[in-house]
Every structure is written in C-alpha cells, then in structure tokens.
Amino acid sequence: MPPWICETCGNLDYQEAAPPDVCAICADDRQWVPAGGQRWTTLAELVAAGCRSDIREVEPGLTGIGATRQVGIGQRGLFLTTEHGNVLWDPSGFVDDDALRAVREAGGLHAVSASHPHFYGAIVEWARAFDAEILLPEADISWLARPSAVEPLVRTWEGTRAVFPGVTLVQCGGHFPGSSVLHWAEGADGAGVILSGDTINVSPGEDRVAFLYSAPNRLPLPEQGVHGVIDAVRPYPFDRIYAHWWEPAIRHSAQEVLKNSTDHYLQILRGQKPEWINPSGRS
Numbered sequence: 001m002p003p004w005i006c007e008t009c010g011n012l013d014y015q016e017a018a019p020p021d022v023c024a025i026c027a028d029d030r031q032w033v034p035a036g037g038q039r040w041t042t043l044a045e046l047v048a049a050g051c052r053s054d055i056r057e058v059e060p061g062l063t064g065i066g067a068t069r070q071v072g073i074g075q076r077g078l079f080l081t082t083e084h085g086n087v088l089w090d091p092s093g094f095v096d097d098d099a100l101r102a103v104r105e106a107g108g109l110h111a112v113s114a115s116h117p118h119f120y121g122a123i124v125e126w127a128r129a130f131d132a133e134i135l136l137p138e139a140d141i142s143w144l145a146r147p148s149a150v151e152p153l154v155r156t157w158e159g160t161r162a163v164f165p166g167v168t169l170v171q172c173g174g175h176f177p178g179s180s181v182l183h184w185a186e187g188a189d190g191a192g193v194i195l196s197g198d199t200i201n202v203s204p205g206e207d208r209v210a211f212l213y214s215a216p217n218r219l220p221l222p223e224q225g226v227h228g229v230i231d232a233v234r235p236y237p238f239d240r241i242y243a244h245w246w247e248p249a250i251r252h253s254a255q256e257v258l259k260n261s262t263d264h265y266l267q268i269l270r271g272q273k274p275e276w277i278n279p280s281g282r283s
Contacts, residue, residue, distance in 0.1 A: 002042050002043060002044060003042070003043070003122075003124070003125070004019040004020075004040045004041075004042065005040065005041050005042060005043065005046070005071065005072070005093050005094075006023040006025065006026060006038070006039075006040060006072060006093075007039040007040060007041050007072065008023065008026050008031070008032065008033065008034060008038075008039065008072060008073075009023060009025045009026050009031055009072045009073055009093075009118055010071045010072015010073055010074070010075070010092065010093025010094075010121055011023065011025050011072065011093060011117070011118070011120050011121060011145070012093065012120075012121070012122055012124060012125070012145060013040075013145045014124070014145055014146060014147045019038075019040040020038075021038065022038050023038055024143070024145075025117055025118060025143065026038070029214065029217065029219075030118070030175065030176070030213065030214040030217065030219075031118065031214070031216065031217075032216050032217065043094065043095070043096070046067075046069075046071065046094055047096060049069075050068070050069070051067055051068055051069045051071065051094055051096075052067070052068045052096060052098065053065060053066070053067060053068070053094070053095070053096050053098045053099040053102075054066040054067055054068050054076070055098070055099065055102050056246070058078065058242065059187065059188070059193075061080065061081055061082070061184075061186070061187070062078060062079070062080055062081075062184070062187065062193070062242075063078070063079040063081070063102075063106070064076045064077070064078060064079075064246060065077045065078075065079055065088070065091070065092065065099050065102070065103075066092050066094075066246065067092050067093075067094040071092060071093040071094040072093045072121070073118060073119070073244075074092075074245065075090050075092060075119050075121065075197070075244040075245065076090075076092055076244070076245065076246055077089060077090050077091040077092050077121070078090060078195050078242060079103060079106070079109075080167065080182075080184060080195075081106055081107060082164050082165075082166065082167060082186070084164035084165055084166075084167075085110035085111070085163075085164050086103070086106065086107055086108060086109050086110055086111075087109070087110065087111045087112065087113065087163050087164070087167060087182075088103070088109055088111075088112040088113075088126055088132075089112075089113055089114065089115070089182050089195050089197075090114050090115055090119040090121070090195070090197050090244055091112060091114070091119070091120075091121040091122050091123050091126055092121050092122060093121040093122055094121075094122065095122040095125050095126065095129075100129055103130070104130075108130055109126060109129075109130035109132045110130075110132055110133070111132055111133045111134075111135050111163055112126045112127055112132050112133070112134055112135070113134070113135040113136060113163070113169055113180075113182065114136065114180075114197070115179060115180050115181065115182075115195075115196065115197020115198065115199050115244070116140065116175055116176040116178065116179045116180070116197060116198070116199065117140055117143035117144070117176060118198075119197055119198075119244060120136075120143070120144060120145075123144070124144075124145075124146045124147070124150050127150060127153045128149075128150060128153075131153070132153065133153055133154075133155050134146075134150070134153050134154045134155065135155050135157060135161060135163065135169060136154070136155075136156060136157075136178070137156065137157060137158060137171050137177075137178030137180060138156040138157065138158050138178070139158070139171070139173075139176070139177035139178035140176050140177060140178030140179075141154070141156050141178075143176075157169065157171075158171065159171055163182075166184065166185035166186050167182065167183070167184055167185070168182070168183045168185075168236070169181075169182055169183075170182070170183055170232050170233060170236065171232065172199050172228060172229040172232040172233065173225060173228040173229065173232070174199060174211060174213075174221050174225040174226070174228055174229045175198060175199055175211075175212065175213060175214075175221065175225075179197070179199045179229075180197075180199060181194050181195060181196045181197070181199050181200065181232075181233060182194070182195040183195075183233075183236040183238065185236075185237075187238075187240065188238070188239045188240045191237065191238070191239035191240070192236065192237040192238035192239055192240075193238055193239070193240045193241070193242065194233065194236070194238045194240070194241045194242070194254065195241075195242050196241050196242065196243050196244075197243065197244050198212065198215060198243060198244055199229060200229065200233075200241060200243070200258070201215065201243065202241060202243040202248045202249060202250055203248065204248050205248070206247075206248040206249060206250060206251065207250075207257065207278055208257060208260070208261040208264070208276075208278070209241065209250065209257060209258055209261045210261065210265055211225065211226045211229060211262075211265060213225070220269065222269075223266060223269055223270070226262060226265065226266060226269075230258070230262055233258075237255070238254050238255060239252055239253065239254050239255070240252065240254050241254045241257075241258075260276070260277045260278070263275075263277075264276050
C-alpha cells in the first residue's frame with residue numbers, strides 16, 4: 001500500500017488497510033488537528049491534483065526541494081552536496097520522479113535527516129529510493145513511522161553527529177527533546193551556515209529570530225530551552241540561517257542576530273522592558 005500523507009502536517013504513515021483515525025504528530029500539543037477532523041491524502045492524489053516538485057538553487061552546493069502547492073506544514077527540503085557525500089534535510093511530504101531524478105543526477109543521496117518530527121515528511125521514501133541512512137536523534141526516534149523493511153537504514157545519535165567532514169548534526173532540544181540543526185562549515189562562502197528547521201525560527205523581516213515550543217498554538221519556549229539551543233550552536237561559526245520555508249532566512253550577520261534576538265526574547269519572557277538592537281539598521 002502507498003503511504004498515507006497527513007494533510008495537516010505532511011508526515012507519512014504506513015498503516016496498510018486504511019489511514020489512522022488521527023495523526024499522532026498532530027494530536028500532540030505542539031501541532032493541531034483540524035476542527036473538521038483528520039484528513040489524509042496520498043502521493044498519487046497529490047500528483048493527480050497537479051502537485052509537482054519545486055527545485056531551486058539556494059546557494060552553491062545547496063538546493064531546495066519543495067512542492068508547487070503546500071503539503072502539510074509546507075517545508076521545503078534542503079539538499080546539500082559535498083565532495084564527501086550528499087545529505088537531505090527536512091524533506092517535504094511530497095516527492096516525485098523529478099525530485100528523485102535531480103538528486104540522482106547530482107550524485108545520489110547518502111543520508112537524510114530532519115530538525116524534528118514535524119518535518120520528517122517523506123524521509124522514508126527518500127531513504128528507500130537511495131538506500132540512504134536515516135539519521136535521527138535517539139530522543140525523537142519513536143515519532144518516525146516506518147515499515148519494518150526500512151529499519152536497517154535507521155541510525156540514531158545523541159549530542160552531535162558528523163555526517164561528513166564539515167557537515168554536523170547538532171542536537172539543541174527545545175521544540176522537541178531531539179530538535180536539531182545542521183551546521184555546514186563551507187556554506188556562505190566559508191563563513192558557515194545553519195539549517196535550523198524551526199529549532200530557531202526566523203522572522204518574516206529576516207532581521208531576528210525567536211524560539212517556540214509550538215508555533216501554531218502560540219506557545220513560547222521556556223528560558224531553559226532557549227539556553228539549551230544557544231549553548232548547542234555556540235561552538236559553530238555561521239553567517240547565515242536557513243529555516244524551513246523558502247523565505248525568510250537570515251542572510252548575513254547571523255550570529256549577531258541570534259545574540260540580539262535571544263537577549264530581546266528573554267527580556268520579554270522575564271517581564272522586563274525589552275531593548276532591541278537591530279544589526280541590519282532597520283527598526
């Protein structure tokens with residue numbers, strides 16, 4: 001049976017005869033179930049409705065792979081190519097032959113990972129297509145729906161995990177216990193890039209970030225969780241942050257933006273009068 005796709009979050013489920021009554025991801029307090037009830041679709045239905053892959057270069061060595069219509073939360077995956085191997089981050093819930101062909105022509109896929117369970121998307125389909133390792137934190141592995149045949153491809157990790165030289169998975173916690181970022185040392189012309197999913201949320205104005213326990217349910221991340229994220233990324237130099245949608249992103253001065261945004265966020269969380277220093281010069 002083809003996998004069922006949750007229309008709300010875009011994650012795939014492999015229950016055979018019929019879709020589950022409710023999506024386990026959406027039933028959690030960090031997500032939401034539609035007031036009208038759970039809805040499911042399939043890849044075939046999405047293709048029949050006109051959905052196609054949307055493939056664009058983000059910067060040299062980094063390609064976005066999304067969909068021409070929103071599938072679930074709507075994240076686009078980020079496909080990173082290096083001389084040591086290729087990794088896909090935060091895959092969309094949609095995948096088609098065009099996306100598979102593009103990755104194959106770029107040298108294939110050696111590993112696939114995600115920032116947190118909301119963005120597992122079609123991670124199993126990508127792993128099966130390329131016999132690629134699924135690299136996920138031990139703390140969140142129970143959220144991964146997968147058929148038993150995929151189990152040999154699953155690799156769990158804690159703390160940090162070097163994928164290739166200069167490409168490191170970093171567990172930050174916060175949104176989920178295993179919420180992570182991917183650090184790419186050679187990105188941004190050698191200044192470093194963080195792929196953050198929504199472990200670190202980028203504002204629409206591309207000039208600040210924030211930290212959320214739940215974005216759709218408007219729940220902030222407590223101070224302890226914020227410190228965990230900041231401490232986890234501190235050892236890694238970076239000048240850009242790419243989050244989970246095509247836009248927004250922090251395109252320069254990302255470490256300064258992160259510091260100023262953290263100070264601002266914690267002032268508000270503590271009930272203090274906030275002071276905002278904007279590195280972009282905009283108010």
